[in-house]
Each structure stands twice: as structure tokens, then as C-alpha cells.
Amino acid sequence: MEEFSALFHGFAVALSWYNIGMMSVGIVLGIVIGVLPGLGGPNGVAILLPLTFTMSPTSAIIMLSCIYWGTLFAGAITSVLFNIPGETHSVATTFDGYPLAQQGRAGEALTASFTGSFIGAFVAVLLITFLAPLVAKFALEFGPPEFFAVYLLTFCSFVGTGKDPAKTIIAMMLGFGLAAIGMDTVSGELRMTFGWSELLRGIDFLIVVIGLFGVGEILISMEEGLAFEGKSAKINMKVVLETWKKLPKYWLTLIRSSAIGCWMGITPGGATAASFMGYGIAKRFSKDGDKFGTGMLEGVIAPETAAHASGTAALLPMIALGIPGSATAAVLLGGLMIWGLQPGPLLFVEQKDFVWGLIASMYLSNIAGLIIVLTTVPLFAAILRIPFSIIAPIIIVVCAIGAYSVHSAMLDIWFMVLFGIVGYVMKKLDYPLAPMVLSLVLGDRAEAAFRQTMMGSKGDLEIFWSNSLVGSITTLALVMLFWPLISAAWRRLRGGTKAARLAA
Amino acid sequence: MEQQHQRSQRGLTHAAADALTACVVFAVGVVMMIDNHRIGAGWAPDGPESGYFPFRIGVILCIASAVVMLRSLFGKERKREIFVPWDKFKLVLMVLLPTIVYVLAIEFIGIYVASALFIGAFMRVMDKYSWVKTLSISIGTGVVLFWLFEMQFLVPLPKGPLEALFGY
Amino acid sequence: MMKLTRKLFNRTSLLPFSLAALACVATLPNQAYAWEPTKPVEVIIPAGAGGASDQMARTIQGIVVKHQLMKQPMLIINKGGASGAEGIMDVKDSKGNPHKLMVAFSAIYTLPIAVNLPFNWRDLNPVAMIASDEFLLWVNSDTPYKTAKEYLDAAKKANGAFKMGGTGSKREDHIITVALDKIAGAKFTYIPYKSGGEAATQLVGKHIDSNVNNPSENIAQWRAGQVRALCVFSEQRMVYKDKITKDQSWADIPTCKESGVDVQYQMLRAFFLPGGTTADQAAYYAELLKKVTATPEWKDYVAKQALKEVYLTGADFVKFLEKDEAFHNKLMHEAGFAAKK
Missing domain, CATH: 3.40.190.10 (Periplasmic binding protein-like II)
Structure with missing residues (x-):
């Protein structure tokens, strides 16, 4: 096969000591950037881009894409340890990762998340290696109706009725409302800014999340007795091996999440949407689905695998078509041009060394990344042993820096405090936070896609069933939404005592 | 939100807190409806106008919050226990108030000095660490953050008079 | 690993300083500026990362570093919220700060008209226009x-x-x-x-x-x-x-x-300082940009992006801005894009 020889040639390019050194540097930097909330992959890559002008393009992109891998891996660390998502795509990881850490199983949660990430990325790289040209065409099939259908599917696969439907609806609608603040990209009009120029940019997802989860959690732990529980986290490497023994039984979740991630990465749905969809679908189809949110390993693996598969697959459209699948990919794309390479459909033809060197480096750097992050597991788990009176103010400081650096705006730190209080009250009153976060992250994108569609179709809703692709996604979304009813009906049809119990 | 906290000192029940929150949500819904009605909330020939979705979100918020409110006031299963007992709420305030002071301080003395003071104050007041330990950890954190953000990542954060002395 | 990281960091943060000192002697023998930056210079991009303005600013940053054109580092900050209004308002609010540059494009005319943004380019100090973009x-x-x-x-x-x-x-x-x-x-x-x-x-x-x-x-x-x-x-x-x-x-x-x-229709690519800055400060950056546009890297970039090379500064630039503004004003009102007052 042609791909094989090209790939081996790529390995030869990537496997120099210099490049391996660059890989390690990139991954370590990525981990540092990923752990600090507010500093994300795009920042890291953008900041280091000027350094790479003197390197060869292949070494440069290897280092930069390794920063990207590093941030993807590391986003989970603060999610698990402190309930603070370091990156937007690791929000879903907090749902089960943090409860695990509270039970003293932080090491397990981290190992599972890193391993899941690795597997997701590996599947995506395989996809890039063998199917890039084919799959790249698939990305072009996506117009506004298809995008809306994908967002709808993410939404429907994640949202359940919850304990209290009224409160779930309130949380969700508040999220949509927050997402709508600022300039409406479709009409160019301002919404709900009340003449306040600081509100023009809207309220960033990360600020809300840092407030709700990070600050809110500290307030809750204060009330519950001054400490993060789970100080007893094991801190040796044995935990890695023990966790690995448990992972094979989640093979189905791993495959499912990898597939979701690859798909969402190629169609720029993004890692964040992928992680929510991965979590939602795992919850719906797992036999322990109702225990999700209380600290299930599966609930950590599902979103992380999907997020990492998506982050990796996002590079495919970039390489093959010159379309950035994510913000980081967009900055990398800018880098390509500065190095004198023209991204786009011809890159595969004109710059074989570069492309295959990059693909080969994805294999190597993911393996290197996994090894590096796994060795840090005991280190990070040990952070939980630091006394509360030291770690709590440091967390608040880091949250404040994170909130500020999103837009370099002081007001955002105040918003963070405000959402901390909101998070505290919502948690005390049993309002679910997850639907709010999901609608906040997908709300404006889904709305924009919907309205772009309507402009094209002149207000005709049938466009969502106008071709087989969009039709099947929309239908799938509706099936997901009504899945509890459908599965109950199915079981009742088949009869049996189990059905009676479920229906009750 | 602030109001609730003050009330809770006098023993706010869980149900009352629920009702109050629902009131706030209701108000948010009304504001959304008014502001989005202003910019147009209809369905134009080329699809929904910019206020279309937010307006309806406001409506749904109002309805859902009314349900929560009614249930918390008249529902059979409403919780009558105290929302937050005062002694526990004192602990929450012990974090919340210094945090607010901290954020205020950032505006004047920059994030690095404010952070060092905040961490130091926390360590001294809460666990009574020795001065040596307190100073080394609090100032150390400030310096590390400065080195990381200003010098390495070149991400400018709020700075005050002290940083200006060093030419930043 | 950490050693390597540190090495890399050192190279980035210290080298420019020491080399810049040397380079100053070498490349700018007789040049004395009336004003020079004393702090890192923030370049505000009123657009997202990866877009055309962003790429241009990062290219310029790369050129400045490579040719040691400035003693202080240059930081690129994206403030692309609300079609760029976020960045524009930020620069407007930084009155008198000579360490903040803004990359401007036609949003400086269209935004105030489209959404009643309380802004006019006269609130800023025009530095130079370095290119115009074709459509x-x-x-x-x-x-x-x-x-x-x-x-x-x-x-x-x-x-x-x-x-x-x-x-x-x-x-x-x-x-x-x-x-x-x-x-x-x-x-x-x-x-x-x-x-x-x-x-x-x-x-x-x-x-x-x-x-x-x-x-x-x-x-x-x-x-x-x-x-x-x-x-x-x-x-x-x-x-x-x-x-x-x-x-x-x-x-x-x-x-x-x-x-x-x-x-x-063409779109300007230009730089502005916040209002309240001096002519000397604007002159420094205008000179810096002039040097940037003379490098082979810039010529290469312009050719690749098919930008039209235009260098305007001082009174010529202001004259251009006035004309361009009137042009946009007419277009926006004719198209019915002006916000309801």
C-alpha cells in the first residue's frame, strides 16, 4: 500500500533526535498550558509560533502540534482534581472525574482519562493515515442544515429529563440566554447588551464554567467542612496498572466515543461538542447509566476519548482541505503560511515530506505524551494532599487569572465571582448545572446554523429532511431525544417483568 | 442573590430560598422578553429575527420559574429545613468576602501582589501557619505566576504600582 | 525534559534582549528616536486567531523579532468579540497608552454605523496604513x-x-x-x-x-x-x-x-495608537512599520496574500481615512445597514 511506504518515510523524517526533543518540549509545555485555565491550545501555539520561524517547517509543526496534544491531555487534570475544567472540552470530564477524586480515586480517574485520550487520538490518527482524502470530502457535505442537525443531535443525546424537569428547563434556558448576549453574528445586531459596551463581546463560556464549577465548588466545600475530601489519594504508579486492568471492559464505550470524536472533529463540530455527546451517549447506553455523575470510570473515559479523537481528527480537514477544524488548527494554519507552505488540497501532493512527517509524529507524540502524562499522575494526585487553607486561595487565584486572560478584561473576574455564587445557590437548590453549560456552549452556534439554514431555504423547515445526510442526523437526534420512551415501549412490547419495573 | 444571603442569617427555609431564586429567574425572563421584543422577535421571510429565540427563552423561563415558585410555596413536598445554618454560612462568607476584597484589590495593586496578600491572609487566618511558611508560599506563588505569565507566556495580566517599579 | 524547556524559554526571553542591544549598534547606527517603547508592546487584533488580520500581525511580529527591529517584545492579543468591537473599544479606552497598537480594517467605519458603537477613528491616533486587501x-x-x-x-x-x-x-x-x-x-x-x-x-x-x-x-x-x-x-x-x-x-x-x-471595494490594513498619544510615538511605530515593509519576508507575504502594497502615514493617511470613511458611510446608508437610532 502506498500509505504504508509514505508513512514509513514519514517516520524516518520525524524520528530524529532533534524532532523527538521538540516533541517532548511541546508536550510538557502543552501540559503546563492545559493545566492553567484560560490559557488554551490556541494561546500556546500562537505564543510560540514566532519561535518556530527559524526551524524547518516539519520540526516546527511537530513541536506546535505536540503543544496541542499536551493541552488535550492536560485539560482533564484540573477537572478531575478541583472540578475546574482547564479547557472547554474537559467540562464533561468533571461530571464523573471530580466525584472519583472525592472518593480518593483521583489516580484512577486521571489514568482512565489519559488512556482514553490516547486511544481516541490513536483511532483518529489511523483515520487520517488511511482515509484522509476520502474523509476530507465528507467534511464538504456539511452546510448549515447539517451543522444544525449535528448540534441538535449533541443536545438530544445529552439531555435527559433529570430529577426535576422544571429546574432542568430553567438551567438549560439560562444557558441559552447567556449564549445569546452580545452581537448576533447572523444579523449583526446587538442583543441584551443594554447599551453596555463591556457586554458586546458576550459572556464567555469559560468564565461561566470557572465560576460555576471552580468557585462554586470551593464555596460548597467550605460549607461542608473546610476541605476537599479524598486526601487519601494513592500516590504511586501501581494505580496506573490497576486501572488498566479495568479498562478493557469498557471497549464499547471507547469505540463509540472514538467514532463520535472523529466525526465531530472532521465536521468542525469541535472537541467540546464531541465530549458532551460522548458522555451523553455513554450514559444512555451503559448499563450503569443511572449511576453516571456519582463517579464512574466510564463517565471519565467517554468524554475524554471523544474529545481527544475530535481534537486529533480536527487536523485532518486542515491538512487535506486547508479548513481549520478548531481554533488551534486555525493558528497552525497561519503558521503553515508563515513557513512558506500553502495549506489546502494540494498540500498532500506538493509537500509529501511535511504531511507524512506530521502524521508519523502524531503516532510518536501520542505515545510519548501518554508516557509523560502517566508519570505525572502520582504528582498531580498528591496535590490533593495540600491543606485546604493553602490550596483554596491558590485555586481562586488561578481561576481569577483564567477568567481574566480569556478577554483581558477585569469585568470577567467579577462575572466569575458572580457565577460562583450562582453556582453555589443552584447546587444547593438542586438545579442541574450540566444542561446549562451545554446550552451555553452550543446555543449560539446552533442558533446561527439554524438561521443560516432558514435564510437559504426561505423559512422552509423541510430542509432538515432534504437529503439523506441531514435527514438521517435529524431523525437520529429525535430518536435520541425520545430514547427513554422508545426503549420503554420496546421492552413493554416484548413483555416481561423487567419492562414493568422500568415503566413504573 | 446577595439579598438571599442576608436573609438566610435569619433562618431562610429551603423552600423560601427556592421561591426567591425563582423570582430572580422570573425577572430575568421578563427582561429578556422586553429587550428582545424591542429588536424584533418575529419570523421574517428569511427565517427568525434576532430576538426570536431569546424572546421565547424568556417566555419559557417565566413559565418554568412560576412552576418552581408555586411548588415551593404551596407544594406538599416542600423542604422546610433551614437553607444554610448560620454557623455554616459563616464559613462560606469566610471565603466569599475575602474573594470579593481580593478581586477589588486586583483593580488597584495588580493581580500578583493581590494574590500574594490573599494567599498569605488565608494561611495566617485559617490555619495559623508560621510567618516564614506563610510568606514563602504566598510571595513564592506571586513570583512564579509573574515569571510564568509576564515573562514566559507574554500574557499581560493586571499590574499595579509595584510592577511599574520594575518597568512592567 | 524540563531542562530543554528551560533552554527554550531562555532562548526566547533573554536572547532578543541581548541581541537587540547588539543589533541596535549594528543596524541602526545613527538612528535616534524621539521616543521608544519602554515596555512590551501589545498589538490588539480586533479579530479571531487565524484570520487575515491575525496572520498579518503575527507575520509582522515574526519579522520584528527576526530583524531585531524593536528592543521590546511584541505581544499579539486577539480581541475579536462582537465582530471586533471588543478590540476597538479596548483601544479606545486605553487613552494615552503608547504601548498598545491596534490593527485596523474597515470595521472602524462600519461598526459605529451598524450597531451605534460609540466610536470614531478620530478617537485614535493614526499611525500608518501598510496595505489594502482586494475582494x-x-x-x-x-x-x-x-x-x-x-x-x-x-x-x-x-x-x-x-x-x-x-x-x-x-x-x-x-x-x-x-x-x-x-x-x-x-x-x-x-x-x-x-x-x-x-x-x-x-x-x-x-x-x-x-x-x-x-x-x-x-x-x-x-x-x-x-x-x-x-x-x-x-x-x-x-x-x-x-x-x-x-x-x-x-x-x-x-x-x-x-x-x-x-x-x-478595497479594505485598508492599518495601525492605530490609542488617542492621547504623541506624534513622536506615532512616528516611531510608523518608522518601524516602514522598516517591516521593506524586508524580503514582507514582500514575500504580500505577494502570497495578493495584498496591494500601500504605505501611507501622517497627513496623507488621515486624508485617506476621511475619504474612505465617507465612502463607507454612503455604502452603509445606501444598503440600509445603519442601526435605528
């Missing part, structure tokens, strides 16, 4: 249209069924579309996307019939033969004669005027 009319290469005339006639016949994609709403792409509607009598359905890149992809995927992207936004697809350039919205053809596709160079693309559709 072209593109269609998918599977379509039969070879000239702008053919395409616009077909669009006219379709009576609203043709979709034009572009970046954002009530901005440059939208303005051009409305101008085309008027002159050619076509009724395009304008679909706003988040970026020019998205509009390019959507054109290749045939979700829209045409777009009016900048050269840099469509060049990849053009080279791959997926899209076809019909005409350029400018007075004269572009000057770059190197073949980009198999048989075409930028200079081979006719102007829209030649094809009988007299629509012209």
Missing part, C-alpha cells in the same frame, strides 16, 4: 460561469435563489453583495458565516453559489481548482504575475469594471 467574486469551478457578467445574469434570472456567502453581517462582504444587487439587478440571498475560511469551504461544498472572499481566504481552493475567480472589485488588475494555478496568475483576473459590473 474577488468567486464561484465553484463546476459551474459553467466564466465571466462575472454571465454569472450575474444567471443570478438575476434566478430571482433570489442564488446564495452569496460572506463573513458576518452588515460588513464588507455584505456591502459588496448589496452593491452587486444594485448594479447588476441580481437578488442574492446573503448568508453570513463566522469567517472567510468557512465561506470558502461552503463554496467548495456547493452550499452557496458564490462568495466575495479576499485572495488569502480562497487561494488554497483556487490553486486546487475547486473555485474560479470571476473578477476583482478594484480599479486596476492586481500586479502579481507569477502563476498561482496551472494557467492563471492574480494579474490574469479581470476587474469587475472590465466585465461591465462597476463595483469597487
Whole structure:
């Protein structure tokens, strides 16, 4: 096969000591950037881009894409340890990762998340290696109706009725409302800014999340007795091996999440949407689905695998078509041009060394990344042993820096405090936070896609069933939404005592 | 939100807190409806106008919050226990108030000095660490953050008079 | 590993300082500035990472570092919220801060009109204009249209069924579309996307019939033969004669005027300081940018992005801004994009 020889040639390019050194540097930097909330992959890559002008393009992109891998891996660390998502795509990881850490199983949660990430990325790289040209065409099939259908599917696969439907609806609608603040990209009009120029940019997802989860959690732990529980986290490497023994039984979740991630990465749905969809679908189809949110390993693996598969697959459209699948990919794309390479459909033809060197480096750097992050597991788990009176103010400081650096705006730190209080009250009153976060992250994108569609179709809703692709996604979304009813009906049809119990 | 906290000192029940929150949500819904009605909330020939979705979100918020409110006031299963007992709420305030002071301080003395003071104050007041330990950890954190953000990542954060002395 | 990291950091943070000192002696022997930056200079980009403004600023940053043109480091900060209003307001609010530069494009005229943003470019201190960006009319290469005339006639016949994609709403792409509607009598359905890149992809995927992207936004697809350039919205053809596709160079693309559709639009790429800064400070940056535009790296960049090289500063620049503003004012009001007061 042609791909094989090209790939081996790529390995030869990537496997120099210099490049391996660059890989390690990139991954370590990525981990540092990923752990600090507010500093994300795009920042890291953008900041280091000027350094790479003197390197060869292949070494440069290897280092930069390794920063990207590093941030993807590391986003989970603060999610698990402190309930603070370091990156937007690791929000879903907090749902089960943090409860695990509270039970003293932080090491397990981290190992599972890193391993899941690795597997997701590996599947995506395989996809890039063998199917890039084919799959790249698939990305072009996506117009506004298809995008809306994908967002709808993410939404429907994640949202359940919850304990209290009224409160779930309130949380969700508040999220949509927050997402709508600022300039409406479709009409160019301002919404709900009340003449306040600081509100023009809207309220960033990360600020809300840092407030709700990070600050809110500290307030809750204060009330519950001054400490993060789970100080007893094991801190040796044995935990890695023990966790690995448990992972094979989640093979189905791993495959499912990898597939979701690859798909969402190629169609720029993004890692964040992928992680929510991965979590939602795992919850719906797992036999322990109702225990999700209380600290299930599966609930950590599902979103992380999907997020990492998506982050990796996002590079495919970039390489093959010159379309950035994510913000980081967009900055990398800018880098390509500065190095004198023209991204786009011809890159595969004109710059074989570069492309295959990059693909080969994805294999190597993911393996290197996994090894590096796994060795840090005991280190990070040990952070939980630091006394509360030291770690709590440091967390608040880091949250404040994170909130500020999103837009370099002081007001955002105040918003963070405000959402901390909101998070505290919502948690005390049993309002679910997850639907709010999901609608906040997908709300404006889904709305924009919907309205772009309507402009094209002149207000005709049938466009969502106008071709087989969009039709099947929309239908799938509706099936997901009504899945509890459908599965109950199915079981009742088949009869049996189990059905009676479920229906009750 | 602030109001609730003050009330809770006098023993706010869980149900009352629920009702109050629902009131706030209701108000948010009304504001959304008014502001989005202003910019147009209809369905134009080329699809929904910019206020279309937010307006309806406001409506749904109002309805859902009314349900929560009614249930918390008249529902059979409403919780009558105290929302937050005062002694526990004192602990929450012990974090919340210094945090607010901290954020205020950032505006004047920059994030690095404010952070060092905040961490130091926390360590001294809460666990009574020795001065040596307190100073080394609090100032150390400030310096590390400065080195990381200003010098390495070149991400400018709020700075005050002290940083200006060093030419930043 | 950490050692390597540290090495890298050291190289980045210390080397420019020591080398810059040396380089100053070497490259600028007799130059004495009335003013020089004493702190890192923040460059505010009122657009997202990866877009055209962002790429330009990062290229300039790279050139400044490589040629040691400035003693202080240059930081690129993206503030692209609300179509750039976030960045523009930030710079407006930084009165008297000479360590903040803004990269400007036509949003400085259109935003105040479209959303009543309390801003005017006179609130800032104009430094220099370094280029202007062209706009072209593109269609998918599977379509039969070879000239702008053919395409616009077909669009006219379709009576609203043709979709034009572009970046954002009530901005440059939208303005051009409305101008085309008027002159050619076509009724395009304008679909706003988040970026020019998205509009390019959507054109290749045939979700829209045409777009009016900048050269840099469509060049990849053009080279791959997926899209076809019909005409350029400018007075004269572009000057770059190197073949980009198999048989075409930028200079081979006719102007829209030649094809009988007299629509012209170009977008400035310029730099501003916040208001309340001195003429000396503006002169320093104008000089710096002049040096940047003289480097081979910049020539290379301009040629690749098919930017039109224009260097304007001082009174000439202000004169240009006044004229350009009046032009945009007219276009925006004619198109009905002005916000209700």
C-alpha cells in the first residue's frame, strides 16, 4: 500500500533526535498550558509560533502540534482534581472525574482519562493515515442544515429529563440566554447588551464554567467542612496498572466515543461538542447509566476519548482541505503560511515530506505524551494532599487569572465571582448545572446554523429532511431525544417483568 | 442573590430560598422578553429575527420559574429545613468576602501582589501557619505566576504600582 | 525534559534582549528616536486567531523579532468579540497608552454605523496604513460561469435563489453583495458565516453559489481548482504575475469594471495608537512599520496574500481615512445597514 511506504518515510523524517526533543518540549509545555485555565491550545501555539520561524517547517509543526496534544491531555487534570475544567472540552470530564477524586480515586480517574485520550487520538490518527482524502470530502457535505442537525443531535443525546424537569428547563434556558448576549453574528445586531459596551463581546463560556464549577465548588466545600475530601489519594504508579486492568471492559464505550470524536472533529463540530455527546451517549447506553455523575470510570473515559479523537481528527480537514477544524488548527494554519507552505488540497501532493512527517509524529507524540502524562499522575494526585487553607486561595487565584486572560478584561473576574455564587445557590437548590453549560456552549452556534439554514431555504423547515445526510442526523437526534420512551415501549412490547419495573 | 444571603442569617427555609431564586429567574425572563421584543422577535421571510429565540427563552423561563415558585410555596413536598445554618454560612462568607476584597484589590495593586496578600491572609487566618511558611508560599506563588505569565507566556495580566517599579 | 524547556524559554526571553542591544549598534547606527517603547508592546487584533488580520500581525511580529527591529517584545492579543468591537473599544479606552497598537480594517467605519458603537477613528491616533486587501467574486469551478457578467445574469434570472456567502453581517462582504444587487439587478440571498475560511469551504461544498472572499481566504481552493475567480472589485488588475494555478496568475483576473459590473471595494490594513498619544510615538511605530515593509519576508507575504502594497502615514493617511470613511458611510446608508437610532 502506498500509505504504508509514505508513512514509513514519514517516520524516518520525524524520528530524529532533534524532532523527538521538540516533541517532548511541546508536550510538557502543552501540559503546563492545559493545566492553567484560560490559557488554551490556541494561546500556546500562537505564543510560540514566532519561535518556530527559524526551524524547518516539519520540526516546527511537530513541536506546535505536540503543544496541542499536551493541552488535550492536560485539560482533564484540573477537572478531575478541583472540578475546574482547564479547557472547554474537559467540562464533561468533571461530571464523573471530580466525584472519583472525592472518593480518593483521583489516580484512577486521571489514568482512565489519559488512556482514553490516547486511544481516541490513536483511532483518529489511523483515520487520517488511511482515509484522509476520502474523509476530507465528507467534511464538504456539511452546510448549515447539517451543522444544525449535528448540534441538535449533541443536545438530544445529552439531555435527559433529570430529577426535576422544571429546574432542568430553567438551567438549560439560562444557558441559552447567556449564549445569546452580545452581537448576533447572523444579523449583526446587538442583543441584551443594554447599551453596555463591556457586554458586546458576550459572556464567555469559560468564565461561566470557572465560576460555576471552580468557585462554586470551593464555596460548597467550605460549607461542608473546610476541605476537599479524598486526601487519601494513592500516590504511586501501581494505580496506573490497576486501572488498566479495568479498562478493557469498557471497549464499547471507547469505540463509540472514538467514532463520535472523529466525526465531530472532521465536521468542525469541535472537541467540546464531541465530549458532551460522548458522555451523553455513554450514559444512555451503559448499563450503569443511572449511576453516571456519582463517579464512574466510564463517565471519565467517554468524554475524554471523544474529545481527544475530535481534537486529533480536527487536523485532518486542515491538512487535506486547508479548513481549520478548531481554533488551534486555525493558528497552525497561519503558521503553515508563515513557513512558506500553502495549506489546502494540494498540500498532500506538493509537500509529501511535511504531511507524512506530521502524521508519523502524531503516532510518536501520542505515545510519548501518554508516557509523560502517566508519570505525572502520582504528582498531580498528591496535590490533593495540600491543606485546604493553602490550596483554596491558590485555586481562586488561578481561576481569577483564567477568567481574566480569556478577554483581558477585569469585568470577567467579577462575572466569575458572580457565577460562583450562582453556582453555589443552584447546587444547593438542586438545579442541574450540566444542561446549562451545554446550552451555553452550543446555543449560539446552533442558533446561527439554524438561521443560516432558514435564510437559504426561505423559512422552509423541510430542509432538515432534504437529503439523506441531514435527514438521517435529524431523525437520529429525535430518536435520541425520545430514547427513554422508545426503549420503554420496546421492552413493554416484548413483555416481561423487567419492562414493568422500568415503566413504573 | 446577595439579598438571599442576608436573609438566610435569619433562618431562610429551603423552600423560601427556592421561591426567591425563582423570582430572580422570573425577572430575568421578563427582561429578556422586553429587550428582545424591542429588536424584533418575529419570523421574517428569511427565517427568525434576532430576538426570536431569546424572546421565547424568556417566555419559557417565566413559565418554568412560576412552576418552581408555586411548588415551593404551596407544594406538599416542600423542604422546610433551614437553607444554610448560620454557623455554616459563616464559613462560606469566610471565603466569599475575602474573594470579593481580593478581586477589588486586583483593580488597584495588580493581580500578583493581590494574590500574594490573599494567599498569605488565608494561611495566617485559617490555619495559623508560621510567618516564614506563610510568606514563602504566598510571595513564592506571586513570583512564579509573574515569571510564568509576564515573562514566559507574554500574557499581560493586571499590574499595579509595584510592577511599574520594575518597568512592567 | 524540563531542562530543554528551560533552554527554550531562555532562548526566547533573554536572547532578543541581548541581541537587540547588539543589533541596535549594528543596524541602526545613527538612528535616534524621539521616543521608544519602554515596555512590551501589545498589538490588539480586533479579530479571531487565524484570520487575515491575525496572520498579518503575527507575520509582522515574526519579522520584528527576526530583524531585531524593536528592543521590546511584541505581544499579539486577539480581541475579536462582537465582530471586533471588543478590540476597538479596548483601544479606545486605553487613552494615552503608547504601548498598545491596534490593527485596523474597515470595521472602524462600519461598526459605529451598524450597531451605534460609540466610536470614531478620530478617537485614535493614526499611525500608518501598510496595505489594502482586494475582494474577488468567486464561484465553484463546476459551474459553467466564466465571466462575472454571465454569472450575474444567471443570478438575476434566478430571482433570489442564488446564495452569496460572506463573513458576518452588515460588513464588507455584505456591502459588496448589496452593491452587486444594485448594479447588476441580481437578488442574492446573503448568508453570513463566522469567517472567510468557512465561506470558502461552503463554496467548495456547493452550499452557496458564490462568495466575495479576499485572495488569502480562497487561494488554497483556487490553486486546487475547486473555485474560479470571476473578477476583482478594484480599479486596476492586481500586479502579481507569477502563476498561482496551472494557467492563471492574480494579474490574469479581470476587474469587475472590465466585465461591465462597476463595483469597487478595497479594505485598508492599518495601525492605530490609542488617542492621547504623541506624534513622536506615532512616528516611531510608523518608522518601524516602514522598516517591516521593506524586508524580503514582507514582500514575500504580500505577494502570497495578493495584498496591494500601500504605505501611507501622517497627513496623507488621515486624508485617506476621511475619504474612505465617507465612502463607507454612503455604502452603509445606501444598503440600509445603519442601526435605528
